[in-house]
Each structure stands twice: as structure tokens, then as C-alpha cells.
Amino acid sequence: MTTGRTDPAWASARLHVVTGKGGTGKTTVASALSLALASRPGHVLLSEVEGRQGISQTFDVPPLGTDETRIVRLPDGGEVVGLSVEPKAALLEYLHLFYKLGRAGRLLEKFGAIDFATTIAPGVRDVLLIGKIYEANRRRRDGRHKGDAAPVYDALVLDAPPTGRIGRFLSVNAEVADLARVGPIHSQAGAITRLLESDLTVVHLVTLLEEMPVQETLEAVDELHAKGLHPGAIVVNMVRDPLLDDMALDQARAGRLHKASIRAQLADAGLEATPALVDGLLEEARDHAQRIDLEREQLEMLEATGLPIVQLPALPGGVDSGSVRELADLLVPTFLPHVDEPAEIEDLEHLEEVEP
Template sequence: MTTDREASPWPGARLHVVTGKGGTGKTTVAAAVALALASAPGRVLVAEVEGRQGISQTFDVPPLGTEETRIARLGGGGEVVGLSVDPKTALLEYLQLFYKLGRAGRLLEKFGAIDFATTIAPGVRDVLLIGRIYEANRRRRDGRHKGDAPAAFDALVLDAPPTGRIGRFLSVNSEVADLARVGPIHSQAESITRLLRSAQTRVHLVTLLEEMPVQETLESIDELRGKGLRPGAIIVNMVREPLLDDAALDSARAGRLHKASIRTQLADAGVPVTAELVDGLLEEARDHAERVDLEREQLALLEATGLPIVALPALAGGVDAGSVRELADLLVPLFAGHPDATPSGLPASGVGTGAGA
């Protein structure tokens, strides 16, 4: 990448793992992170491991397969390559890479041994999924895994399992290394663990300003740190600006909004004014003020982690390839390491910094 990576909070980071509680927009954010990294410009791989084809839907391209496929090209020369990691294919590749069992591996698949290994033993499945990303990270542009050739990808983005499973998913290789004391399985598991715990890897957490997602995010940060993994940014998704200024919020919270002014504004807008309508608007305003208070409380909890925080706006028109590029533009200052990036306040969309970051 040509951009000065030292301006990023994570100089040297190549593998960006994106996780979040279900419903927070994790896959959309992973796609936007990939586009932001590619804007440097660079060649970025975005991979999904849950088989939901969320990445292909987000980019509005045909379903991804186990072959790396270009899914976006940026005007500055960057590109995003997509991949859906399948544990069965990953196991066959593993058998060929380490044991040269290409033909024998196909026989194992014919007799159902591959399905057994990837479905009965979930730990093995996770090892294979992460192993495919590890291989892409090591690969050079000449197809080799060693040498002086440039890396095949400037950065990699993993649309990972949700926060409830992320600690187990990322630490499974250390458990495998403990079980398999010698041999290629042990060596690869140890190598993957070193990568995931190194400064090359950051785990970014997507959340909403709601109690349950924020609590799960905080618990995941503690779990990741306890396992020697490195949290990156907290990405607050679907942020909505307050509809009222602070003075009006105070009045709404206390039930002191001026009824006569509300009636006048409604009449000026051509809306038939009734007492029920005015009372209903006052109740809505009070609920809105309480909602803003809750969001600010949750934001304070996230800021206390000391991690960089990015706020992304709610997309009124829904998610499509165009709107994901708009989100990517907001992520560029943090992920592409532009030295002239200036943080903006939260909860407005932009980049902010938690206490002590």
C-alpha cells in the first residue's frame, strides 16, 4: 500500500477480524472495512466463514465460492477479492499441502470421511477455516509462501463468527497445538496462534448503542484480552443523530415543551391540530430524550475501554453496494491510515477516540 501505514493506530496490522452481536450489521461493516483498506490503494481479501453469502449480497455480486474472486475495483487502483471459506475444501487443501494426499483426499471425501471431520468435530472445522485465511496471509504474488515477492494481499478482512463465539473461534488453534504435540498439525496450529496474537492481527467489534450489544461487546473485549488477542476498534453502527438539541431534550425529558408553539408549527405545516396529537408528540419527545440518554450512557461505557471508536450512520435507504462505499469513506481515516484524518465527535458519524486510547 502506498499510504503511510504508521498513521494508523495499528501499524503493521494486516489481518482485520470483524465480529459483533447478531443484528449489528457485522457483515456490512466487514465489507466497508475491506473497501476502506483497498482505498490506500491495495489488494484486499475479504473472507466469510459462516456460509451465509452475506458478503456477496452486500457487494451485489453472484454467490462467492471457494475460489478467490474479485468483487470490487476502486478508481484509485485498489481492489477487493472475495472468498467463502468452506471447511471441506479447506481440509482437502490441507491434506494436499502437508501430506500430498490429493487423490487419496478425494477418496476420503467419497467415503464420507471429510464430512465426518468437518461436522462431527467443530474444533477441527474452526481450525480449517482459520487455516485458509492463514494461508492467504502467507502467500506471495508468485504463488509461493516464502521468498522476496510481494504479498498476494496488502490486507485481509475476516467476517468472523459473532461475539458470543469469537473467543473460542480464534483460540481453537492453541488448544489443538496442546493436543497435537508434534507433527504438521502442531506446527501449523502454533503458527496460526502466533499470527492471531501478533500485532499483524486486530479484532474489531461492531455494536449498537443498546444495552445488550454493548454488554456483549465489553465482555468480548475482556475475553479477547484474556486470550492474548488484540482488540482493534469499536464500530458503533446505525447511529442516528438526536432530533432535538440539548435544551429541547431537557425540556422534553421534563415534560416542559411549549404546547402552544407545537400547535402553531403543526398548523403552519397544514396538519390538523388536536389535543391528542399534541399530547402524543410530547410523549414521543420524552421517549426520544430517554433514548438519547441511554445511548450516551452506553457510549460512555465503550469509551472507557480505551479503544478507538467509529460511528457509522443508519442507512435510510437500506444496504446496497453504493451505501457500503459511503460507510467505507467514513472508515478510511482509521483503517487506511491517512495522516490528515481528524477525529469528529460522537455520536455523530466519524472517528473518535476512547479514553486512554
């Protein structure tokens, strides 16, 4: 279910950054979003930057490496390519692409300079991670990074760091550009910043209807606006329908559920309706009503942002490649409003390294 406005200004965005508090299912949502965008049909790059191999676990495929690897192929030509961005490999590639230091870069690695740069130097790690996504966005089908040729990828989805780090992660290149006033580092950092602050990039936030995730989401929305970045949709994950209708919830909240009716239903189910059991059920019903009240209150706070709200159901069987497809179907109306039905997934286990 979608509420709020669907902003056409980001309906054609190329880079979709997905963030959320840990435990909200942001990797699952990023994976489902990549499938939804591939059903256009489209050629989509799904990247992760935290080294957790969440994408491979979600799609039940072997661990991803630093090579772009096809993980999903759709019958109509759409596909999802997976990538795990690793700082050391990204720095070596950066040195080769922009400074032609292929052999010298390997010497730097031998003497430990690469490890130093990617683990010690402040901000370098995030610069490199984002830089790899920037390069993939620019890459053309003729192998170049500029020109009239069509881009390799129609869309890119980034499974990004959690909401507590997302503002710094996406703005680090602006800080680097300020520090390096001139030269190639300044130019590169400035170009990445322009991409992230442009209409081509939107940041989607994944949350649960709980106080802490919602509060982090609201703070992240304010921070993104303050940094000149563009929030996209808020995805409320793992939503469960109320077990009672509104009238029963009112009664449960006030402790007025009919005990005789509960005893009769327990008897019909073959259970002994002891006073302790009936009182325990009444207490659980009251807790459930209070939980629904809290969730509705949190949802109202999210709706007050004016951003589109997409609600995804809790998956009783857990997350696997089939359930990710179900979630992708639910994302289509918001992210691809002109697509009636996404293409069916033909093979989720076909992996194939693709040409960079």
C-alpha cells in the same frame, strides 16, 4: 466520527477480524473496511466463514464460492477479492497442501470422512476456516508460502463469527496445539496461533448503542485481552442524530415542551392539533429523550475501554454498494490515517476468478 486513541501499533496490521452481535451490521462494516484498505491502493482479500453469502448481498454480486473472486476494482489499482470459506473445501486443500493427499483426500470424501471431520469432530471446523485465512496470508506472488517475494494480499479482512463465539473461534488452534504435542498438526496450529496473537492481527468489534450489543462488546474486549489477542477499533453502527437539540431534550425529558408552540406548528403544517395528538407527540418526545440518554450512557461505557470509537450513520435507504463506499470513506481516518481520500470505485459488478 472517531473518538478515543488511534493506536499506531495496529495501523499496519495485515489481518483485520471483524466481529459483532448478530444484527449489528458486521458484514457491512467488514465490506466497507475492505474498500477503505483497498484505497491505499491495496490488494485486499475479504472472506466470510458463516456461509450466509453476506458479502455477495452487500455488493450485489453473484454468490461467492470457494475460489477467490475479484468483486471490486479501483482506478488506481486497488481491488477487493471475495471468498466464502467452506470447511470441506478447506480440508481437502489442507490435505493436498500439507500432506500431498490430493487423490487420497478425494477418496476420504467419497467415504464420508470429510463430512465427519468438518461437522462432528469438535473444533475441526473452526481450525479449517482459520487455516484457509492463514494460507492466504502466507501466499506469495511467486506461488510459494515463504521467501522474499511480496505477499499476494496487502491486507485481509475476515467477516468472523459473532462476539459470543469470537474468543473460542480465534483460540481454537492454541487448544489444538496443546492436544497435538508434536508433528505437523502441532506445528501448523502453533503457527496460526502466533499469527493471531501477533501485532499483524487485530479484532474490530461492531455494535449498536443498545444495552445487549454493548454488553457483548465489552465482554468480548475482556475475553480478547485475556486470550492474548488484540482488540482494534469499536465501530458503532447505525447511529442516528437526535431529533431535538439539548435544550429541547431537557424539556421533553421533564415533560415541559410548550404545548402552544406544538399546536401552532401542527396548524402551520395543515394538521388539526387535537389534545390527543399533542399529548401523543409529547410522549414520543419524552421517549426520544430517554433513548438519547441511554445511547449516550452506552457510548461512555464503550469509550471507557480506551479503544478507538468509530461512529457510522444509519443509512435511510438501506445498504447497497454505493452506501458501502460512503461508510468506507468514514473508516479511512481511523484505519488509513495517512490517506487523504480513498480512490473512487470504478465497477462493483465486475467479477473475475483470480489465480490462487
